[in-house]
Amino acid sequence: MATLKDFRNNVKPNWCPGCGDFSVQASIQRAAANVGLEPENLAVVSGIGCSGRISGYINCYGFHGVHGRALPIAQGLKMANRELTVIASGGDGDGFAIGMGHTVHAIRRNIDITYIVMDNQIYGLTKGQTSPRSAEGFKTKSTPQGSIESALSPIEMALAAGATFVAQSFSSNLKQLTAVIEEGLKHKGFSFINVFSPCVTFNKINTYDWFKEHVVDLEEIPDYDPSNRIMAMTKLMETEGMLTGIIYQDKSRKSYEDMVHGFKPEGLAKQNVKLTEAEFDKLVAEFK
Amino acid sequence: MISQLSWKIGGQQGEGVESTDRIFSTALNRLGYYLYGYRHFSSRIKGGHTNNKIRISVKPIRSISDDLDILVAFDQETIDLNAHELRKNGVVVADAKFNPTMPEGVQGRLFPVPITAIAEELGTSLFKNMVASGASWALLGLPLEVFNKAVEEEFGRKGPAVVEKNVEAVRRGAEFVLELAGGPLSEFQLEPADGKQKLFMIGNDAIGLGAVAAGCRFMPAYPITPASEIMEYLIKVLPKFGGTVIQTEDEIAACTMAIGANYGGVRALTASAGPGLSLMMEAIGLAGMTETPVVIVDTQRGGPSTGLPTKIEQSDVLAMIHGTHGEIPKIVFAPSTIEDCFYDAIEAFNLAEKFQCPVILLTDLQLSLGKQSSELLDYNQIVIERGNLVTEAPALEENQMFKRYAFTADGVSPRVLPGTKNGLHHVTGVEHGEDGRPSESPVNRQKMMDKRMEKMKHIKVRNPILADAKHDSPDLLIINMGSTSGTIDEARSRLEQEGIKTNRVTVRQLHPFPAEELKPHIEKAKQVVVVEYNATAQLAQLIKLNVGHADKIRSVLKYNGNPFLPSEITKECKELTLVWQH
Ligand SMILES: Cc1ncc(C[n+]2csc(CCOP(=O)(O)OP(=O)(O)O)c2C)c(N)n1
Numbered sequence: 086m087a088t089l090k091d092f093r094n095n096v097k098p099n100w101c102p103g104c105g106d107f108s109v110q111a112s113i114q115r116a117a118a119n120v121g122l123e124p125e126n127l128a129v130v131s132g133i134g135c136s137g138r139i140s141g142y143i144n145c146y147g148f149h150g151v152h153g154r155a156l157p158i159a160q161g162l163k164m165a166n167r168e169l170t171v172i173a174s175g176g177d178g179d180g181f182a183i184g185m186g187h188t189v190h191a192i193r194r195n196i197d198i199t200y201i202v203m204d205n206q207i208y209g210l211t212k213g214q215t216s217p218r219s220a221e222g223f224k225t226k227s228t229p230q231g232s233i234e235s236a237l238s239p240i241e242m243a244l245a246a247g248a249t250f251v252a253q254s255f256s257s258n259l260k261q262l263t264a265v266i267e268e269g270l271k272h273k274g275f276s277f278i279n280v281f282s283p284c285v286t287f288n289k290i291n292t293y294d295w296f297k298e299h300v301v302d303l304e305e306i307p308d309y310d311p312s313n314r315i316m317a318m319t320k321l322m323e324t325e326g327m328l329t330g331i332i333y334q335d336k337s338r339k340s341y342e343d344m345v346h347g348f349k350p351e352g353l354a355k356q357n358v359k360l361t362e363a364e365f366d367k368l369v370a371e372f373k
Numbered sequence: 374m375i376s377q378l379s380w381k382i383g384g385q386q387g388e389g390v391e392s393t394d395r396i397f398s399t400a401l402n403r404l405g406y407y408l409y410g411y412r413h414f415s416s417r418i419k420g421g422h423t424n425n426k427i428r429i430s431v432k433p434i435r436s437i438s439d440d441l442d443i444l445v446a447f448d449q450e451t452i453d454l455n456a457h458e459l460r461k462n463g464v465v466v467a468d469a470k471f472n473p474t475m476p477e478g479v480q481g482r483l484f485p486v487p488i489t490a491i492a493e494e495l496g497t498s499l500f501k502n503m504v505a506s507g508a509s510w511a512l513l514g515l516p517l518e519v520f521n522k523a524v525e526e527e528f529g530r531k532g533p534a535v536v537e538k539n540v541e542a543v544r545r546g547a548e549f550v551l552e553l554a555g556g557p558l559s560e561f562q563l564e565p566a567d568g569k570q571k572l573f574m575i576g577n578d579a580i581g582l583g584a585v586a587a588g589c590r591f592m593p594a595y596p597i598t599p600a601s602e603i604m605e606y607l608i609k610v611l612p613k614f615g616g617t618v619i620q621t622e623d624e625i626a627a628c629t630m631a632i633g634a635n636y637g638g639v640r641a642l643t644a645s646a647g648p649g650l651s652l653m654m655e656a657i658g659l660a661g662m663t664e665t666p667v668v669i670v671d672t673q674r675g676g677p678s679t680g681l682p683t684k685i686e687q688s689d690v691l692a693m694i695h696g697t698h699g700e701i702p703k704i705v706f707a708p709s710t711i712e713d714c715f716y717d718a719i720e721a722f723n724l725a726e727k728f729q730c731p732v733i734l735l736t737d738l739q740l741s742l743g744k745q746s747s748e749l750l751d752y753n754q755i756v757i758e759r760g761n762l763v764t765e766a767p768a769l770e771e772n773q774m775f776k777r778y779a780f781t782a783d784g785v786s787p788r789v790l791p792g793t794k795n796g797l798h799h800v801t802g803v804e805h806g807e808d809g810r811p812s813e814s815p816v817n818r819q820k821m822m823d824k825r826m827e828k829m830k831h832i833k834v835r836n837p838i839l840a841d842a843k844h845d846s847p848d849l850l851i852i853n854m855g856s857t858s859g860t861i862d863e864a865r866s867r868l869e870q871e872g873i874k875t876n877r878v879t880v881r882q883l884h885p886f887p888a889e890e891l892k893p894h895i896e897k898a899k900q901v902v903v904v905e906y907n908a909t910a911q912l913a914q915l916i917k918l919n920v921g922h923a924d925k926i927r928s929v930l931k932y933n934g935n936p937f938l939p940s941e942i943t944k945e946c947k948e949l950t951l952v953w954q955h
């Protein structure tokens with residue numbers, strides 16, 4: 086059985102020292118080993134951004150696509166071979182700006198993949214512009230007077246879109262982060278995980294210390310019930326979206342693949358696709 | 374006895390013109406006639422004039438006709454808009470309800486039939502279509518049993534009572550008109566057909582069928598005219614073979630999802646028209662850069678922007694060739710017949726995997742939606758070739774990855790699917806080394822570009838050009854692409870009668886351009902005319918760029934949304950030939 090070591094490769098990440106994305110990388114590797122995956126059965130598909138580089142830093146099949154499109158690529162891959170474990174990942178700009186349309190619809194569709202957003206509330210790779218997650222008043226290169234748009238609440242958005250698994254975590258809390266990724270990987274359906282992953286270079290407001298001060302671990306809320314969507318919404322609003330842990334999970338809804346008429350458990354890519362002559366004749370008969 | 378005839382039915386959109394046309398032509402197909410259909414429709418769903426025209430022939434035909442023999446009209450607008458096409462002996466079968474009149478200066482006879490009245494007597498005006506088609510079928514003097522069989526198939530699932538009522542409607546329509554006309558019209562008696570079994574389908578169905586035969590099992594797509602029928606066909610058929618269709622949120626998702634699926638090892642395609650293709654451009658570049666196979670169908674319609682969504686044009690050609698930023702290997706080819714649509718769809722998947730690059734199959738609205746006869750399709754020609762796809766990879770050394778982008782003589786590297794042991798590698802749209810890891814080394818960059826572009830030198834589709842070249846030194850060589858061959862051939866036979874010797878070459882492979890194949894045909898022709906549906910002579914531009922001879926190449930262009938008529942091409946070619954001769 087594969088161990089943590091097997092998911093490590095010798096590529097040195099080009100992230101700044103201290104970047105929150107290192108923890109996400111480590112947690113994915115650990116979670117993959119913990120749930121018993123083999124590297125060849127895991128594929129990580131990522132978008133473009135500092136965070137997007139993650140697919141090259143894990144020893145598995147990695148696909149680094151185009152900006153904002155990690156999700157459709159990952160969904161296509163899963164449809165092609167549902168026996169693979171597929172993780173999609175990228176930044177807050179990737180998933181909530183240019184790729185927002187895909188995010189909402191991937192949630193609705195509920196294909197069994199795990200989507201991990203490295204949310205640093207800024208554009209890292211392009212050197213510090215505002216993101217849909219930047220707080221109002223936040224000054225960046227593109228908002229020198231401070232942002233005048235309101236910040237998106239990704240977790241509320243995910244719940245509203247009908248997500249069946251919603252979690253949030255923080256790069257400083259490796260234990261929790263690994264645990265939610267593990268649960269996400271095990272969940273049968275689309276798992277949405279937003280990770281506060283500080284950008285130490287361009288975001289001097291939402292720092293590790295700032296997050297430590299603001300996050301509210303669900304463990305601290307005694308009667309929290311992650312199967313209760315109304316409770317999830319209420320608590321989120323009460324904490325201004327700073328909840329961490331598994332916020333909501335619906336175990337009853339089947340994944341997309343399980344609902345597709347005639348879809349077999351065996352990966353499509355492995356099936357014999359050559360038509361027999363009888364099958365072909367039957368198809369042609371419709372046009373006679 | 375005549376060898377061919379044109380029939381048209383018109384009314385308001387949503388009035389059942391489609392289903393009447395379907396039953397009428399299915400019955401004719403069963404009798405073994407060659408058919409060629411044209412749909413005139415607008416973007417509205419209900420209301421607005423619509424008409425379907427079918428040309429019926431004892432010999433193969435691939436063009437609409439200049440004129441019309443029988444017009445079935447559900448309203449006066451249909452007569453006003455279409456009666457000018459009638460030839461001298463032409464007939465209009467019109468609903469007596471609206472007191473039809475013939476516009477001034479139009480030739481032909483009017484047969485008012487109480488279509489609505491008969492239908493209502495039978496219970497509902499919904500039977501109007503059957504009364505009308507029964508009447509026009511009877512004028513042709515064709516066996517009613519064949520027609521009734523088609524009616525039965527159309528309505529069978531609604532139960533025997535419905536079938537019976539419809540058959541009765543057909544009989545009543547036929548009876549009335551025969552009395553009015555004094556029997557079947559002798560000038561409309563078609564010679565018997567060859568009786569050979571044929572298929573009757575639209576290009577989009579043929580592409581869908583080809584895709585299934587090629588082993589395609591997944592289609593992500595976003596609806597658009599005139600591409601949606603491909604998606605609808607596959608929604609119907611793929612589940613029978615374990616596959617499925619996803620209607621995505623947009624064409625960017627459709628294309629990237631298809632890329633993800635092909636990366637995962639299943640053959641997947643998407644289909645759209647110009648607006649969707651514009652959205653896919655970045656993804657097409659990703660497929661080129663990551664050497665991931667993907668098949669995309671562009672069913673061209675009138676552009677730019679939303680343009681003329683329901684009309685014909687061939688104006689995406691250069692965009693498809695040059696589209697996406699940067700430079701990638703890519704294949705663009707254009708079927709020109711229904712049979713092509715089927716075999717080319719299969720070939721598109723084979724080429725995509727053999728050359729590990731995007732393949733764009735370029736149709737036009739008339740080829741995609743015009744229903745026409747096709748020869749039977751040959752099961753034995755279905756071959757699935759997956760190219761350099763390795764299923765087992767040798768064990769890797771510590772920290773080594775599979776060389777997915779290994780430098781090779783023909784530029785094609787071994788490909789391995791996720792899930793394969795020892796196949797781990799990276800895929801990225803960033804420039805990369807042989808194992809797929811990002812690399813900015815200038816030496817590697819140049820070698821990788823050369824490797825990818827090397828593939829272009831080896832690409833050849835089945836019949837890159839199709840030549841009908843019986844003359845050694847023709848007065849005129851007509852070059853075309855897509856659906857226009859049949860119309861051009863009719864024009865050519867008229868030109869021949871006037872002493873103008875013509876050859877035709879249809880260019881099927883548009884990129885990389887088959888210059889070597891085309892060159893001798895251009896060289897031996899005195900003059901060259903390129904016929905295409907766009908304003909900037911895109912195919913002619915390609916020919917001039919790749920083959921030369923700009924001095925003897927002229928264009929016949931049409932971009933008003935309507936298909937070419939044989940008479941138009943005849944006239945323009947004749948004029949150009951005369952100009953040259955002087
Ligand atoms: C179509 C397109 N537009 C713009 C870019 C430039 N670009 C690359 S990454 C990025 C945003 C990065 O922000 P985010 O997604 O939050 O990732 P981070 O770097 O913060 O991890 C942009 C705008 C691009 N690569 N592609």
Ligand code: SF4
Pocket residue numbers: 099100101103104105106135136205209210283284285286287
């Ligand atoms: S710029 Fe920010 S997000 Fe990018 S690597 Fe550096 S710290 Fe991380």
Ligand SMILES: [Mg+2]
Pocket residue numbers: 134176177178203204205206207208209216
């Ligand atoms: Mg970011």
